[in-house]
Amino acid sequence: MKAIKIGKEAWAEGLEKLRDSYRLFGPVKDNDFYDFKELKSGEVPDLNYKNSRLSPKAIVFPQSEIMFEYTLDEKDDDHHLMKEVDKDYSPRAVVGIRPCDALAFLLVKRNFDNPEYRDPYWVQAYETTTFIGLACTTPANTCFCTTAGSGPFHEEGLDILLVDLEDHYLAKIITSKGEDLLRVSGWDLIADFDSSIQTIEEMKKEAEAKVVSSVKTDKLKDKTTIELFDAPFWEEISFSCINCGTCTYLCPTCWCFDIQDEVKGSSGVRMRNWDSCMYPLFTYHGSGHNPRDNKMKRLRQRFMHKLKYYVDKYGDGIQCVGCGRCIRMCPVNIDIRRVCNMMNSYEADTGQAN
Amino acid sequence: MDNPYLPYPVRIDEIITETEDKNLKTFKYVFVNPEDEEKFSYKAGQFAELSVTGKGEIPIGIASSPTEKGFVMYTVNKVGLVSTFLHNMKVGDIMGMRGPLGNWYPWEILEGKNVVIIGGGFAFTTLRSSIIYMLDPANRSKFKDIHVVYGARTPGMLLYRNELMEWEKRDDINMHITVDGTDDPDWKYNIGFVPTITEQKAPPADVDTYAIVCGPPIMIKFTQPVLDKLGYAHDHIIMSLEMRMKCGIGICGRCNIGKELVCKDGPVFSLAQLNDMPKEY
Numbered sequence: 349m350k351a352i353k354i355g356k357e358a359w360a361e362g363l364e365k366l367r368d369s370y371r372l373f374g375p376v377k378d379n380d381f382y383d384f385k386e387l388k389s390g391e392v393p394d395l396n397y398k399n400s401r402l403s404p405k406a407i408v409f410p411q412s413e414i415m416f417e418y419t420l421d422e423k424d425d426d427h428h429l430m431k432e433v434d435k436d437y438s439p440r441a442v443v444g445i446r447p448c449d450a451l452a453f454l455l456v457k458r459n460f461d462n463p464e465y466r467d468p469y470w471v472q473a474y475e476t477t478t479f480i481g482l483a484c485t486t487p488a489n490t491c492f493c494t495t496a497g498s499g500p501f502h503e504e505g506l507d508i509l510l511v512d513l514e515d516h517y518l519a520k521i522i523t524s525k526g527e528d529l530l531r532v533s534g535w536d537l538i539a540d541f542d543s544s545i546q547t548i549e550e551m552k553k554e555a556e557a558k559v560v561s562s563v564k565t566d567k568l569k570d571k572t573t574i575e576l577f578d579a580p581f582w583e584e585i586s587f588s589c590i591n592c593g594t595c596t597y598l599c600p601t602c603w604c605f606d607i608q609d610e611v612k613g614s615s616g617v618r619m620r621n622w623d624s625c626m627y628p629l630f631t632y633h634g635s636g637h638n639p640r641d642n643k644m645k646r647l648r649q650r651f652m653h654k655l656k657y658y659v660d661k662y663g664d665g666i667q668c669v670g671c672g673r674c675i676r677m678c679p680v681n682i683d684i685r686r687v688c689n690m691m692n693s694y695e696a697d698t699g700q701a702n
Numbered sequence: 703m704d705n706p707y708l709p710y711p712v713r714i715d716e717i718i719t720e721t722e723d724k725n726l727k728t729f730k731y732v733f734v735n736p737e738d739e740e741k742f743s744y745k746a747g748q749f750a751e752l753s754v755t756g757k758g759e760i761p762i763g764i765a766s767s768p769t770e771k772g773f774v775m776y777t778v779n780k781v782g783l784v785s786t787f788l789h790n791m792k793v794g795d796i797m798g799m800r801g802p803l804g805n806w807y808p809w810e811i812l813e814g815k816n817v818v819i820i821g822g823g824f825a826f827t828t829l830r831s832s833i834i835y836m837l838d839p840a841n842r843s844k845f846k847d848i849h850v851v852y853g854a855r856t857p858g859m860l861l862y863r864n865e866l867m868e869w870e871k872r873d874d875i876n877m878h879i880t881v882d883g884t885d886d887p888d889w890k891y892n893i894g895f896v897p898t899i900t901e902q903k904a905p906p907a908d909v910d911t912y913a914i915v916c917g918p919p920i921m922i923k924f925t926q927p928v929l930d931k932l933g934y935a936h937d938h939i940i941m942s943l944e945m946r947m948k949c950g951i952g953i954c955g956r957c958n959i960g961k962e963l964v965c966k967d968g969p970v971f972s973l974a975q976l977n978d979m980p981k982e983y
Contacts, residue, residue: 415707416707416708418755418756420755420756427796428711428755428756428795428796428797428798429711429755429796429798430708430709430753430755430798432705432708459953459955460953462952462953464951464952464966465706465951465952465953466703466704466706467706467953468703468704468705468706468707471703472703572978573960573961573978573979573980574978574979574980577960577980577982603953603955604954604955604956605948605949605954605955606948606954606956607707607758607759607948607949607954608758609755609756609757609758611756616755616756618707618758620954623954623955623956625955625956630946630956631945631946631956631957632946633944633945633946634760634779634781634782634785634946635781637919639945639959639982639983640982645982649958649982652960652980653955653958656961657958657960657961658961660961661961
């Protein structure tokens with residue numbers, strides 16, 4: 349384990365060196381919001397941000413992605429056969445990702461990289477990516493990471509943790525992937541490890557204390573699926589929901605997708621696109637039957653998936669890292685913290701939830 | 703890295719119009735690359751994604767039996783974009799097949815048992831696969847009595863009519879074919895809904911007797927009380943579910959019932975399992 353000091357004057361220079369070996373991604377201000385973009389030559393990530401509007405999941409899992417291409421022209425020997433497409437899986441680095449968003453990739457990995465199937469697109473993109481995290485020193489009032497399995501200095505899912513110390517960054521190397529990246533960068537000013545760790549620990553405590561909102565999740569696993577599913581509060585929670593899907597698009601841990609064929613002339617592609625459990629078509633059968641035929645059922649699916657089904661399936665906490673995006677951006681103020689606490693405190697005998 | 707989304711190229715080898723309304727057609731496929739047949743090793747009860755290039759994929763139960771070599775067969779109802787296009791395709795056309803997917807009827811448990819197959823309408827495809835599998839000379843001795851209750855609206859809506867008539871003649875399978883109604887004076891089988899015929903013909907419940915039920919929701923709704931009345935334990939009632947699917951491998955997230963994904967953890971569930979799952983299907 350070691351820590352490196354990166355002077356702010358050496359920052360841009362090191363990033364330029366990284367470009368020889370990595371495609372760089374980072375937060376960039378776009379009008380009023382920050383979003384993760386691929387950084388053009390000379391462009392540095394804007395790290396004066398709380399968090400991005402959209403989560404950085406698209407770096408590994410693009411909103412639209414071509415899976416196969418084909419021709420329908422019968423003069424071609426390969427007509428109607430799906431062909432794999434060339435993809436750029438050269439190394440990439442995400443600079444300045446927040447710890448909660450980095451952990452989200454690990455939560456999502458359980459879905460895309462499981463003992464039975466490996467999603468080749470997600471897995472290859474993920475495995476070629478190095479995550480350089482930026483510790484949070486001023487969390488937002490919608491952040492509840494510390495009770496959602498993450499934290500402002502959380503290291504799981506990161507290869508390097510950066511701590512902003514005004515005139516320089518302190519970089520704690522977490523994995524060998526992180527070490528490899530630092531080697532390329534030329535940042536080589538080794539910091540005293542013990543005092544660095546002490547600084548980080550102190551700042552971490554301070555930052556954690558600033559995360560004032562929370563969720564309670566301790567009782568979720570002991571409730572039965574059926575009792576939570578049949579709880580009376582779903583009608584009330586969903587009353588204002590307009591099923592816009594904003595929450596699922598912003599969310600770093602939402603992974604659902606659709607697969608569609610798109611044809612122009614005689615050539616076509618099979619692609620996947622982010623989809624959302626908020627939409628009626630998501631579960632609409634060819635027969636016309638729809639098991640989730642109203643907005644209450646669709647909203648319930650989203651929260652039950654994150655806070656019960658995932659909890660039961662993987663036995664390692666909720667499918668949420670507490671980034672707070674869905675709370676900030678929901679047009680009708682539905683708050684996952686409130687829903688989570690209602691589920692956690694629900695007593696089927698009395699029908700009460702706090 | 704293997705790509706589980708990549709279908710095997712297949713050629714349509716035969717198309718059979720099954721029903722009088724012409725909405726159900728059976729497609730027999732052969733693999734373009736013969737070595738793919740071995741990789742596509744399946745069990746009765748599984749499904750696959752039929753990939754119509756340029757249109758998309760549809761999850762369809764496999765109607766052929768693992769004991770039938772040289773082709774894979776599906777019976778497809780014409781309902782949406784892909785199935786409608788497929789119905790207009792021709793013998794010789796090239797498309798794709800991805801699978802086999804999902805779990806299967808619990809053959810490990812069913813061996814040595816009486817098997818009661820209850821099917822309605824066009825949900826008889828994986829049941830055909832199961833019957834052919836059990837009747838195979840190499841397998842028949844592994845099972846005790848086999849009963850089949852199968853019904854459709856009219857005689858002309860029954861799938862695989864020639865095979866049904868052949869099975870009627872055999873003495874190692876008890877067929878109970880039924881139709882909701884018919885004006886055919888020569889109809890010599892049952893008339894009545896599947897739940898009614900089940901009540902009359904199904905063997906009594908027994909630890910060694912399992913029912914496999916597949917059909918439209920209305921049939922399942924009225925068959926379950928009958929099986930309860932006959933005393934079938936809920937872990938002795940096996941069902942296969944349908945759900946809108948895309949990836950077929952448990953990743954795209956749309957076909958869940960509770961934490962179970964119908965495409966990967968199903969489509970086959972016992973009623974005992976379903977009782978602990980939300981009623982959202």
